[in-house]
Amino acid sequence: MSSVPVGAIVVLTIAALSYLGMAACLSDLHGSDAAGNGITAAFAVLFGIGVWVWLGILLLIAGVKGNLPFWAGIAVAILLPASAVTSAIGLDMETPQNPWLLIEPFALPPLIAAYALYARLTGLHRAIPLVPVTAMALVAMTVLTLLPMPQFIAKEHERAMVRAEEAAEAKAEREAAAKRHAERLAKFETLTPASPLSDWARFFGKDSEFDERAIEGARKLTHRQADAIAALHQGLAFPLAEYGRLDLQPTPEFCAAARDFLIAAAASHTASAAAPDDRSAEDYFDPLLGGAELLTKDNCDLGAAVKAIDAAVAPSPKANPFRAVLAWREANGFARRQDYDRAIAGYSTAIALSPDFSQYWADRGDAHLDKLDYAKAIPDYTEAIRLNQGYSTVYNSRGYCYHSLGDDDHALADFNEAIELRQEFPRALYNRGNIYAARADLTRAIADYDAAIALTPKFWEALAARGHARYAQGAYAEAVADLSAALPLDPSDATPYTVLWLYLARTRAGQPARDALTQEAAKLDKAAWPWPIISAFLGESTPEAILAASRGDSAKECEADFYFGAADPAAARDLLQKAASICPADFIEAPAAKLELGKLSR
Numbered sequence: 006m007s008s009v010p011v012g013a014i015v016v017l018t019i020a021a022l023s024y025l026g027m028a029a030c031l032s033d034l035h036g037s038d039a040a041g042n043g044i045t046a047a048f049a050v051l052f053g054i055g056v057w058v059w060l061g062i063l064l065l066i067a068g069v070k071g072n073l074p075f076w077a078g079i080a081v082a083i084l085l086p087a088s089a090v091t092s093a094i095g096l097d098m099e100t101p102q103n104p105w106l107l108i109e110p111f112a113l114p115p116l117i118a119a120y121a122l123y124a125r126l127t128g129l130h131r132a133i134p135l136v137p138v139t140a141m142a143l144v145a146m147t148v149l150t151l152l153p154m155p156q157f158i159a160k161e162h163e164r165a166m167v168r169a170e171e172a173a174e175a176k177a178e179r180e181a182a183a184k185r186h187a188e189r190l191a192k193f194e195t196l197t198p199a200s201p202l203s204d205w206a207r208f209f210g211k212d213s214e215f216d217e218r219a220i221e222g223a224r225k226l227t228h229r230q231a232d233a234i235a236a237l238h239q240g241l242a243f244p245l246a247e248y249g250r251l252d253l254q255p256t257p258e259f260c261a262a263a264r265d266f267l268i269a270a271a272a273s274h275t276a277s278a279a280a281p282d283d284r285s286a287e288d289y290f291d292p293l294l295g296g297a298e299l300l301t302k303d304n305c306d307l308g309a310a311v312k313a314i315d316a317a318v319a320p321s322p323k324a325n326p327f328r329a330v331l332a333w334r335e336a337n338g339f340a341r342r343q344d345y346d347r348a349i350a351g352y353s354t355a356i357a358l359s360p361d362f363s364q365y366w367a368d369r370g371d372a373h374l375d376k377l378d379y380a381k382a383i384p385d386y387t388e389a390i391r392l393n394q395g396y397s398t399v400y401n402s403r404g405y406c407y408h409s410l411g412d413d414d415h416a417l418a419d420f421n422e423a424i425e426l427r428q429e430f431p432r433a434l435y436n437r438g439n440i441y442a443a444r445a446d447l448t449r450a451i452a453d454y455d456a457a458i459a460l461t462p463k464f465w466e467a468l469a470a471r472g473h474a475r476y477a478q479g480a481y482a483e484a485v486a487d488l489s490a491a492l493p494l495d496p497s498d499a500t501p502y503t504v505l506w507l508y509l510a511r512t513r514a515g516q517p518a519r520d521a522l523t524q525e526a527a528k529l530d531k532a533a534w535p536w537p538i539i540s541a542f543l544g545e546s547t548p549e550a551i552l553a554a555s556r557g558d559s560a561k562e563c564e565a566d567f568y569f570g571a572a573d574p575a576a577a578r579d580l581l582q583k584a585a586s587i588c589p590a591d592f593i594e595a596p597a598a599k600l601e602l603g604k605l606s607r
Contacts, residue, residue, distance in 0.1 A: 404437075535568075537551045
């Protein structure tokens with residue numbers, strides 16, 4: 006009597022458990038949403054892999070321990086992996102309309118398991134002949150394995166046909182595009198310097214492959230200004246849309262033509278309360294707002310046109326966001342021409358129309374800041390931050406306002422937050438360095454200036470500030486190096502102060518200071534402050550005369566007291582004490598005077 010096939014029974018049991026898991030998943034393929042059905046299918050595949058692996062082991066046991074004909078072994082070695090693949094194909098193609106594609110994974114594993122067990126139990130072969138059973142089993146396995154293939158082949162053929170059609174369409178489109186390009190190129194190449202600007206304008210736009218060449222050619226037209234004005238009178242929008250790129254001039258004639266064009270366009274492009282989703286009027290004006298902003302910046306009076314556009318779109322109940330952008334664009338133009346009161350009014354309109362948009366609050370805060378009205382800027386920046394917690398530039402701007410008002414604790418907290426949000430933020434690093442410098446924490450100040458300069462090597466303010474900090478440290482030669490690097494980068498209104506600091510640093514460093522001052526001062530405006538201070542250092546006047554003349558003007562008095570105090574050890578204490586007491590908090594001379602007094606105490 007043969008022994009009990011324990012190994013085969015164990016493998017069969019594990020395969021059966023895997024089969025039950027697979028069957029459960031296959032039975033619930035469409036019982037959930039798309040995501041849930043996808044997870045179910047994935048588990049079905051995992052259980053299926055286990056089923057086919059254990060069936061393979063079971064067949065191997067049958068071949069080794071039982072009686073599996075050689076030719077049958079070759080057949081099942083081919084059919085087993087092939088059936089796994091076709092079962093997966095059937096699963097992939099199965100839908101509620103063709104569930105029969107799951108017959109193979111349901112029916113084939115029991116068939117293979119039954120045949121493997123039969124082959125292992127050789128005692129059965131006397132009652133049930135091996136060869137006929139093997140032949141019938143292999144035929145059944147083959148039929149089940151090939152069951153999904155006709156539909157798979159049909160679907161692949163369909164896909165191939167679709168791909169061929171798509172390839173043909175793509176080829177036709179490429180050929181058509183090439184033809185269109187050739188036709189447009191031929192037309193473009195007929196343009197000459199005598200061609201009207203409107204002919205060149207046909208090739209403007211982001212969707213035109215000739216856009217950059219057309220703009221370049223149009224900018225060379227000697228008649229482009231007159232043509233642009235004529236085009237606006239004809240109701241053509243391109244001179245306004247391309248105002249900046251065409252380098253047009255904001256002459257009174259052009260401004261009037263742009264205003265009249267926009268007013269006429271507003272009359273013919275109006276929104277309707279009955280069609281709230283119709284955005285055609287907004288879509289028409291949107292590309293023109295950038296040009297309108299630039300013209301406002303260039304002192305064109307487009308107020309009537311802006312009001313007309315606002316009135317044209319206002320009937321739509323969904324127009325407020327666009328109306329806010331319209332007001333914001335005009336306000337930007339006013340801000341860029343330093344008409345801050347009108348800018349603030351425009352930003353206020355934008356805020357009223359769209360109060361949850363943080364940039365409007367931030368830009369109104371910027372306008373208040375530019376007016377030096379720091380107390381009004383802070384609430385606007387605070388609201389912008391409430392609406393956008395990651396607004397690093399606003400944290401920096403609010404910090405600057407706090408610093409200018411003498412509240413350095415809040416300023417430092419804002420600069421820290423700005424840098425935390427944006428690690429590589431040169432301006433915030435520079436501003437935080439100024440706080441540290443004002444607190445005489447020169448090591449930290451210089452570290453921040455170093456970081457700012459590493460990010461922006463030509464950051465003249467950071468170079469100058471590091472020079473001031475090194476001067477305060479007594480590192481006068483290094484201060485000279487920094488200030489010398491900053492000098493050619495300074496804007497003209499800051500240059501005389503860098504020249505003054507260089508004179509002080511060179512004097513302290515024991516370097517020739519008077520000759521260098523004479524050379525550097527030659528380029529300065531002798532009619533503007535602080536030239537009188539420089540003239541005294543050059544020997545053209547006296548410190549006493551300049552100090553007397555500055556009394557009554559707190560800014561000039563602050564600067565005169567500081568620079569003469571820093572240059573004259575005999576008068577240093579009295580003058581520096583005056584500077585420390587009267588200099589505004591946002592003047593560099595304020596902390597510098599205190600640091601100089603600290604040196605005197607030591």
